[in-house]
Amino acid sequence: MAEAIERFVPDGATVAMGTALEPAIPFAAGHEMIRQGRRDLTLVGPISDSLFDQLIGAGCVARVCAAWVGNVSEGLGHCYRRATERGEPSAIEVRDHSNFSISLALWAAAWGSPYIPTRTLLGSDIVTTNPDLEPVDGAVLVRPVRPDVTVLHAQRADAEGRAHLWGPLGISEEAGLAARRVVVCCEELVDAEVILSDPNRVFLPETKVAAVVHEPGGTHPSPLQGHWRRDHAAYRDYAERSRTAEGFQAWLQERVLGVPDRAAYLAAVDRDQLRIRHRLPSAPVDYGDA
Amino acid sequence: MPDHTPQELMVAAAAREIRDGELVFVGMRLPILAYGVARNTHAPRARALFELGLLRDQPAAGFLGTMGDPPNVAGALWATRMSNVMALMAQGEVDLGFIGGAEVDRFGNLNTSYVGDPARPRTKLPGSGGGADIAILSRRWVTLMSHEPRRLVERVSYVTSPGHGDGPGWRARVGLSGGGPAAIVTTLAVLRFPEGGGEAYLATVHPGHTVDEVRAQTAWDLRVAPDVAETRPPTAEELAQIRRLDPDGFWTRRG
Numbered sequence: 001m002a003e004a005i006e007r008f009v010p011d012g013a014t015v016a017m018g019t020a021l022e023p024a025i026p027f028a029a030g031h032e033m034i035r036q037g038r039r040d041l042t043l044v045g046p047i048s049d050s051l052f053d054q055l056i057g058a059g060c061v062a063r064v065c066a067a068w069v070g071n072v073s074e075g076l077g078h079c080y081r082r083a084t085e086r087g088e089p090s091a092i093e094v095r096d097h098s099n100f101s102i103s104l105a106l107w108a109a110a111w112g113s114p115y116i117p118t119r120t121l122l123g124s125d126i127v128t129t130n131p132d133l134e135p136v137d138g139a140v141l142v143r144p145v146r147p148d149v150t151v152l153h154a155q156r157a158d159a160e161g162r163a164h165l166w167g168p169l170g171i172s173e174e175a176g177l178a179a180r181r182v183v184v185c186c187e188e189l190v191d192a193e194v195i196l197s198d199p200n201r202v203f204l205p206e207t208k209v210a211a212v213v214h215e216p217g218g219t220h221p222s223p224l225q226g227h228w229r230r231d232h233a234a235y236r237d238y239a240e241r242s243r244t245a246e247g248f249q250a251w252l253q254e255r256v257l258g259v260p261d262r263a264a265y266l267a268a269v270d271r272d273q274l275r276i277r278h279r280l281p282s283a284p285v286d287y288g289d290a
Numbered sequence: 291m292p293d294h295t296p297q298e299l300m301v302a303a304a305a306r307e308i309r310d311g312e313l314v315f316v317g318m319r320l321p322i323l324a325y326g327v328a329r330n331t332h333a334p335r336a337r338a339l340f341e342l343g344l345l346r347d348q349p350a351a352g353f354l355g356t357m358g359d360p361p362n363v364a365g366a367l368w369a370t371r372m373s374n375v376m377a378l379m380a381q382g383e384v385d386l387g388f389i390g391g392a393e394v395d396r397f398g399n400l401n402t403s404y405v406g407d408p409a410r411p412r413t414k415l416p417g418s419g420g421g422a423d424i425a426i427l428s429r430r431w432v433t434l435m436s437h438e439p440r441r442l443v444e445r446v447s448y449v450t451s452p453g454h455g456d457g458p459g460w461r462a463r464v465g466l467s468g469g470g471p472a473a474i475v476t477t478l479a480v481l482r483f484p485e486g487g488g489e490a491y492l493a494t495v496h497p498g499h500t501v502d503e504v505r506a507q508t509a510w511d512l513r514v515a516p517d518v519a520e521t522r523p524p525t526a527e528e529l530a531q532i533r534r535l536d537p538d539g540f541w542t543r544r545g
Binding site: 018020021022023047059066067068069070072073075076077080081084087094096097098099100101103104107118119120121122123124125126138139166167168170171172173174222223225228229230233235236238276278280289 | 318340341342343344355356357358359360363369370371372373376380403408410411412413414415416417418419420421422423425426427436448449450451452455460463464465466467540
């Protein structure tokens with residue numbers, strides 16, 4: 001992970017994360033960006049269940065291009081508030097979107113379109129405060145948003161970067177297609193034949209993938225279908241501790257800066273209690289004949 | 291003492307907004323429970339869409355802290371990308387959407403973005419999420435919020451999710467396809483809007499509260515329906531459903 005972030009997420013990069021919305025958020029990758037002291041990032045995503053808040057509080061962020069920044073089960077993002085209201089620890093620029101418009105902005109970049117016209121956001125003040133959205137007669141033009149790198153966490157991938165992600169995809173496909181390159185984190189690193197037995201489930205072309213990181217448990221506290229439940233208590237703990245800047249710094253030291261890597265982070269998590277217990281495998285499909 | 295919490299009453303009131311057979315854009319928090327209650331009581335043929343990319347009929351078998359929790363995916367009718375779910379709403383096929391609100395005004399415009407100057411806000415709220423999309427594209431929508439004068443304001447300073455704008459006819463002028471807000475379910479009352487849009491009025495007051503109290507907790511001069519009634523408390527069946535879906539009171543019995 002350290003090498004992937006070092007090589008593919010430089011200072012000033014535009015980074016898309018949390019693209020499946022509440023599930024499969026690559027917290028391990030975000031925490032590594034914090035440990036490496038990244039600065040001036042532009043974060044792109046739909047709702048970011050707490051990860052963007054943590055990067056903002058750690059001072060890594062110059063701009064946020066998202067539909068929502070907070071904590072889905074607990075409410076407000078306290079670091080996001082301090083940064084936007086008081087410039088602490090540093091001021092950030094906000095380019096507000098809705099969930100639909102950030103998806104369209106990424107599709108526009110993915111398709112190489114100068115804009116995509118839509119009827120969503122007509123009548124919303126979001127078009128008056130985000131220069132990437134232009135109201136015209138009866139429509140809003142959504143300008144492309146192109147990530148330098150999209151970081152995703154999938155259930156399984158092979159060493160070539162072909163990944164299977166299942167469950168709701170959110171905006172993962174357009175975020176991956178629009179990005180200059182993709183870092184795939186995975187719960188399981190498997191043989192190519194496992195992945196290629198079901199090419200419909202490969203959600204991005206391998207040509208986009210710059211790095212594959214085997215990082216089990218990398219989505220905690222967010223859930224991952226078939227592996228992990230959401231750790232609601234961890235989200236509550238973060239919400240309470242991040243209420244003050246001092247509380248956030250103590251949390252950051254304990255859970256991010258003071259641990260060398262994900263394995264050390266997970267040692268303090270009750271993983272047995274979060275593991276998925278009920279198996280529900282799908283039926284295989286037949287891709288013959290050859 | 292009533293045998294239900296204010297949140298349980300809000301869930302029951304929200305559930306009754308769902309008609310049988312409807313396609314519902316569910317959103318997060320209390321509406322997730324409201325959908326489950328409706329589906330298991332009066333709306334057995336309703337279906338639920340979740341913006342991260344899910345379609346369901348049955349409520350999830352396990353507790354949901356968010357729409358993305360694994361029990362909401364197990365047993366789904368469709369697991370897909372967000373833009374496919376938005377496509378249905380953009381075609382006018384979503385009957386009802388739910389939106390969480392921070393501030394609402396007399397015309398049902400919602401602010402979940404900025405209190406004060408957006409360039410230097412007094413309070414930065416999390417943002418639209420899918421709220422603006424639901425407000426603009428669903429056939430009708432309902433918002434739930436705590437009833438306080440700082441939340442039910444004369445005019446929101448920033449319109450994240452447009453309601454009826456500046457009054458009747460505004461949505462058609464701006465080109466909004468959906469019908470706009472149908473109701474505001476609060477901790478004290480249910481407010482409704484006239485057919486064709488316009489200003490919210492007090493339709494029902496929750497048990498234990500009064501019209502005067504509701505008006506005092508509303509920052510504009512709230513109109514009162516001539517036939518204003520008491521909100522029907524949750525039935526035993528509705529309460530049983532709520533407590534099955536939220537067994538630890540995470541959503542409905544927190545401090």
